[in-house]
Amino acid sequence: MPVEMNTPLGKIDVTEEVIARISGGAAMEVFGLVGMASRKAFKDGIAEMLRLDNLSKGVVVRNENGQVVLDMHIIVSYGTKISEVAGNVQRRVRYTLEQTVGIDVSAINIFVQGVRTERET
Template identity: 65%
Template sequence: MTVEINTSLGRIDVSNDVIATIAGGAAVDCFGLVGMASRKALKDGFTELLGKENLSRGVNVLEQDGQIEIDLFIIVSYGVKISEVAHNVQTKVKYTLNQTLGLDVSGVNVYVQGVRVSEP
């Protein structure tokens, strides 16, 4: 599936994988975020922390009636306010997609899959 952007010079088709990679990269830059989690449901209470090469696997891009909605599955650091981290991720992803691709994202849904306690 692709998102179509029409300009005065022609048409641009952007793959959902590209949108997911940009959104994942923007999310990882936020304070309090340890990384992206797999979109799969929890297996035996463990979530899979994805590396930087797999950022798009923690992002789901939905397109309905010309509206784009992003689902992010994240793991946060212990001791941070989860609601603030989620809000920062929503704001940063929406802003980055607007500035990079000119996309007007209708919603950014954040699903916190886990909390990571760092080693002392």
């Protein structure tokens, strides 16, 4: 179900896919974030990291009682403070969605699916 916005000029519908793609791109700008993880189950205990063209698959967009809620599945870099990376992702995504789409996100839930070291590819 698309997110609807009413303006003096008319109605604007923004699909969840667009919101997810913008959110994934904004999250990738945060230092310490290696990538977005697939929402699917782990493979052999390892989260599947998504390529840049599939970033939206690591984001779930829900419309709960007129409020937009995001669930983001991320992979962080080893040696970074996970709480700082998660907080920075929340702030960056909220700011980007407010500035580019004009929607207010009520919650951004972060699920850290893995930690990636430099040796892994």
